[in-house]
Amino acid sequence: MSDVTLTLTINGDAVRLKDVSPTMTLLEYLRNSSRVGTKEGCADGDCGACTVAIVAEGADGKPHYQAMNSCLIPLASVAGRAIITVEGVANGALHPVQAAMVETLGSQCGYCTPGFIMSLFTAYYDRAVDAFSVEGNLCRCTGYLSIRRAAALVNDALPDLLDDSFATQLTQAAIDATPLNYSDNEQQFYRPTQLSEVLTLLQQHPNATLVAGATDLGLELTHRRQHFPVMVSLEAVAELKRVEQTPEAVTIGAAVPLSHIETNLHGIFPSLDEMLHWFAARQIRNRATLGGNLGTASPIGDLPPVLLSLDAEITIASATETRTVLLAKFFKGYRQTDLKPEEVIVSVTIPRAIASGAVRRLSQSYKIGKRGTDDISIVAAAFTIDLDASDRIVHARLAYGGVAATPVRAIAVEAMLIGQPWTLETIQQIKPTLRSAFTPLTDLRGSADYRKLLIANLFEKFFVECQSFSCLK
C-alpha cells in the first residue's frame, strides 16, 4: 500500500481516495459512494446507462466535457480528472438538456435517462446536439423519437454564448497529466508521462499490463474479474499522443483517442473515415485508441482491415530497440502478435502515396453488423485499388476482419487482379475465388456461408459504389 492518494473532482467536490483498488471501476466507486444516479445496465460499454462527463482534451487540444462509460474506466485512470455525474447537472434549476427531456416526454422508467442526459450535456457544451450525440445510449421503453425531439429542442435553443457555470469551469479547466504511482492491495498502477518511463517500467515489470482507454481491458475487470498486479497507463504519455502529417505519410500515436483521429484526420483516408463512423459509439471512441485496437489483436477488430488495406506500418519500442513492422506481419495467430512483453506500440504510419504508374486511388471500408452503431462486426472489409490511366489495376489490397483467426489480406486474389481492367466483368470473374479464399467460422453472429458471401459481395459493392460514391482520394 502506498501513501499516494487518488484525487478526483466529482461535481466540483475534491475527493481524495486511499485504500481503494486502482482497478475498481469509476461506476463502482460512484455507486458505492451513494452517487447512484449513474446506472449500471450492461457493465460492458454497450448501453450508456453509466455515462458520465469527464473533462478531457478534445481533438482541438482544448478541454471539453466528454461522454464516457464509467463502467469501463479503472478509477486510477481518472486520477486528477474532473467528473460530472447526473447529480451535478441541475444547478439550482433543471439544466436545458433535462428540461428538454421533460418537455418531450423523453423518459418512462427512467433507467437509461441519466446516461442520455450526460450524453446530451456533453454535446450541449460542444454546441452539436443531434441524434448522434446519443448513439451510445440505449432505451428500451420510451422510444427514441421523443429523445431525438429533446436533442433537436436543445439544439434549436442553443444560446449564442454559453456562459453558465459549466462553460466557465471548462475555460478554467486544466487536464491533469502528472505522473502517478499508486498501489493498493498488491496492485500497482503507474501513469508515466514519458515513453522512456514506460519502457523502463516494462523492463522492470515484464508482466505488466499496458492500459490505454481500457475499452477492452475494462471488460476483463467487470466481467472476468481479472486481477492485474501491475498496470502501466499510456494515456498521459506525450510521445504516444501525437499525430504527424507529412506529404508522404500520416503517423498516429498509439494512445490518441479514436475521436481525435475521426476529427483531425477526416477527409484524408476515406476508408478510415467510414470505419471510424461505425466504430462502437461516441463514449467508446472518446477513450479507445489505435494502439489498443492493434494490441488486443481481435480477429474482429475493425481498424486492422483498414490499416492493412493502406499498407500501414507500426513502430514498436522497447528499452533497447525501436523497430518498424508492416502491419501485415504483425498478427501471428489468434490473439497473438509480434509484440514482446517488454515492447509497446508507439505509433502507426499510413503512407499517402499511390502505387507507381497509378493515376488514381479508390479506397473504402465496410462493416457488416446486426445494428448500426455499437456492434461487433460479422465481417469488416477494406479495399484499396490503384488504377493507371487506362483504368487497369496496378495495386490491390483486399483486407478483412471476421473471416479468419487474425485480420487478413486476400493476397492471392490481390495478385490475380494486377493488370486486369477495373470492370464489373473482372469483379464477377474473381468472386468465386474470393468466396473460397478463407474458411470463416459459424457463430452466433453469422454462418460461415454468410461470411463467405460477404467476402465476395462486399468487393462487388465496393466496385459499384466507386462508380458514383466517395471512394476516390
Ligand SMILES: Cc1cc2nc3c(=O)[nH]c(=O)nc-3n(C[C@H](O)[C@H](O)[C@H](O)COP(=O)(O)OP(=O)(O)OC[C@H]3O[C@@H](n4cnc5c(N)ncnc54)[C@H](O)[C@@H]3O)c2cc1C
Ligand atoms: C461497447 C464496445 C464497443 C466496441 N466496438 C468496437 C468496434 O466497433 N470495433 C472494434 O474494433 N472494437 C470495438 N471495441 C473494442 C475496443 O473498443 C477497441 O479494441 C479499442 O480500440 C481498444 O482500445 P483501448 O485504448 O481501449 O485499449 P485497452 O483496453 O486499453 O487495451 C487493449 C489491449 O491492447 C493493449 N495495448 C493498449 N495500448 C497498447 C500499446 N500502445 N502497445 C501495446 N499494447 C497496447 C493492452 O495491454 C490490452 O491488451 C468495442 C468495445 C466495447 C466495450
Ligand code: FES
Ligand atoms: S453500464 Fe452499460 S455502458 Fe456502462
Ligand code: FES
Ligand atoms: S426510459 Fe426506460 S429504458 Fe429508457
